[in-house]
Amino acid sequence: MSHSARIYSQIAQQEGWRVLAVDAFADSDTRQAAQVVYRWPGLCEQHAGDALTALFNVLDAYQPDAVLVGSGFEANQAAYAALFARYTVAGNTPDTVDRVKHPQWLKACCDTQGVQSPFIAESKPAAGRWLYKQAGQCGGSHVQDWQAVSHVDASGYWQAFQSGQAVGILFAAQGQAATLIGVHALKQHVNSFAYAGATRLHEATLYAAANALLQALVPALGLVGINSIDAMWHEGRLHVIEVNPRLSASMRLYRHLPLIQMHMASCQHQVVPVLQPQTMHASHCIAYARQEIDLSQFSLPDWLEDRPSGGVIAAGQPVCSLYAEGHSDSEVLQALQDRKTRLETLWGTYVCDNIEFNIH
Numbered sequence: 001m002s003h004s005a006r007i008y009s010q011i012a013q014q015e016g017w018r019v020l021a022v023d024a025f026a027d028s029d030t031r032q033a034a035q036v037v038y039r040w041p042g043l044c045e046q047h048a049g050d051a052l053t054a055l056f057n058v059l060d061a062y063q064p065d066a067v068l069v070g071s072g073f074e075a076n077q078a079a080y081a082a083l084f085a086r087y088t089v090a091g092n093t094p095d096t097v098d099r100v101k102h103p104q105w106l107k108a109c110c111d112t113q114g115v116q117s118p119f120i121a122e123s124k125p126a127a128g129r130w131l132y133k134q135a136g137q138c139g140g141s142h143v144q145d146w147q148a149v150s151h152v153d154a155s156g157y158w159q160a161f162q163s164g165q166a167v168g169i170l171f172a173a174q175g176q177a178a179t180l181i182g183v184h185a186l187k188q189h190v191n192s193f194a195y196a197g198a199t200r201l202h203e204a205t206l207y208a209a210a211n212a213l214l215q216a217l218v219p220a221l222g223l224v225g226i227n228s229i230d231a232m233w234h235e236g237r238l239h240v241i242e243v244n245p246r247l248s249a250s251m252r253l254y255r256h257l258p259l260i261q262m263h264m265a266s267c268q269h270q271v272v273p274v275l276q277p278q279t280m281h282a283s284h285c286i287a288y289a290r291q292e293i294d295l296s297q298f299s300l301p302d303w304l305e306d307r308p309s310g311g312v313i314a315a316g317q318p319v320c321s322l323y324a325e326g327h328s329d330s331e332v333l334q335a336l337q338d339r340k341t342r343l344e345t346l347w348g349t350y351v352c353d354n355i356e357f358n359i360h
Contacts, residue, residue: 002070003043004318006306007252009033012068012260020062022055024072025318028300028307036062042079043072052079059087066090068263070247074101075134075155090267092245096222100243103135103157110240113216117240118160129161131193144193162241164234168198168250169210173223174266178214181262182254182278183207186230187285187358196358197285197321198250199329200278209238226251226263252284252305252323283332284323285358289313293354298347303339319355333359 002008005023010033012019021034024043031037038058042051059067067089073080074097081094092100099105103120110117121130132144135155166186172179183206187197213229221243228248230241251259258273265272284305296310305321313319324335336359344352 001040001043001067001072002247003072004030004249004306005070006030006033007249007255008068008070008247008260011251011255014255015258015260017260020058020064022058025306026309028309029305031309042076052082056086064088066264068247068260070249071244073097073246090264091225091247092223092227097245100221100223100245101135103133103159106240106243109220110217113220115213115217115240116237118162121158121160123158125158125160130158131161132156132158159241162232162234162239164232164239166241167201167206167231167233167238168248169213169229169231169238170226170248170250170254171214171218171228172226172262172266172272173218173221174269174272175224176219178218179262179266179272179275180207180211180214181226181257181259181275182250183210184250184253187360189288189358190356194288195249195286196288196356197283198253199283199332200253200281202278202281205236206233206238209233209236213238213240221245224269225267226259252321253282254278280325281327281329281332282323282325283329283336284321285336286321287319287358288356289315289317289319290354290356291315293319293351295319298351301342301346304343322357322359 001022003024005021006027006029009019009021009030013033019034020036021030022038022040023030026037026039040051040055042055067087069089069091077094077098080097083089084094107117107120135157168184168186170181172181183201184198185201188194189196223245226247228244228250232239232241257275262272292315293313295308295313300307305323306318307320322336322339324332326332326335340357340359
């Protein structure tokens with residue numbers, strides 16, 4: 001269950017699970033990876049209302065052994081608590097999610113554990129570079145430079161801007177223990193902070209720093225299962241920006257690993273599978289529409305991911321994803337560029353001029 005449940009459905013399918021996928025798009029790939037797909041608008045709403053009753057009716061009919069959750073519930077803790085109370089949710093408790101998504105609590109926890117993290121302010125700073133964010137939101141589209149803020153609300157806060165390379169740390173937590181799955185560079189939308197994909201990283205010093213951070217911070221967070229941390233890698237140190245207490249879209253970079261098995265074992269306090277070191281380079285990027293695009297007349301080749309089921313894509317919404325693997329970053333980048341060129345040939349330059357591919 002996620003804004004986009006495709007990657008979790010695919011991993012679960014390859015591990016032998018039957019899947020009911022609940023997401024906001026119900027794209028073609030998700031439909032192929034799941035026995036049942038339910039397109040639920042509540043994942044895009046802060047107040048799900050009657051949509052929550054409709055979701056529960058679908059889940060009651062399917063009778064899942066476990067419910068796995070990705071993005072979409074951070075801003076609707078009441079809905080997540082209702083889901084957790086009614087079904088066997090393989091994931092963090094509502095109290096844990098609420099705690100780690102509280103920016104002041106997370107900052108205090110980082111300080112206590114000796115982990116670097118930017119300053120947090122509850123009122124508009126007078127000077128310096130700060131980012132204005134909404135507590136509990138996900139995906140980065142809610143983040144603004146503080147100079148551009150025209151409206152503030154009760155869930156908003158300011159975080160000091162931290163320079164460096166934006167990275168994601170994917171890990172499995174089980175009590176006091178944490179297992180590092182991978183570290184990857186985070187891509188952002190060209191004109192915003194919205195998540196636009198990730199690229200697997202291999203730097204030994206970065207992995208050592210990520211392992212040290214997990215050992216220092218995770219025991220204090222109370223997490224279970226697969227989670228991720230957004231951080232900035234600056235001058236040999238990691239600065240924690242945010243903790244995502246749920247499954248992550250970056251799992252796409254590690255799809256060949258038994259991640260659903262690992263997640264379930266972690267949540268059930270069982271022995272987690274041993275992971276093989278990652279040697280191949282990989283990257284996925286999300287293409288966004290710059291303006292409204294009608295894709296009903298366009299062919300969607302099989303090598304695209306998150307393929308929409310035709311129709312109109314609104315400006316600012318994801319169109320599809322591209323993925324490539326190789327023996328080096330340059331080989332991966334070239335493969336992504338080649339696929340973009342193939343799309344330009346297939347769709348024509350007009351459409352591609354109005355799609356932001358985020359290949360970098």
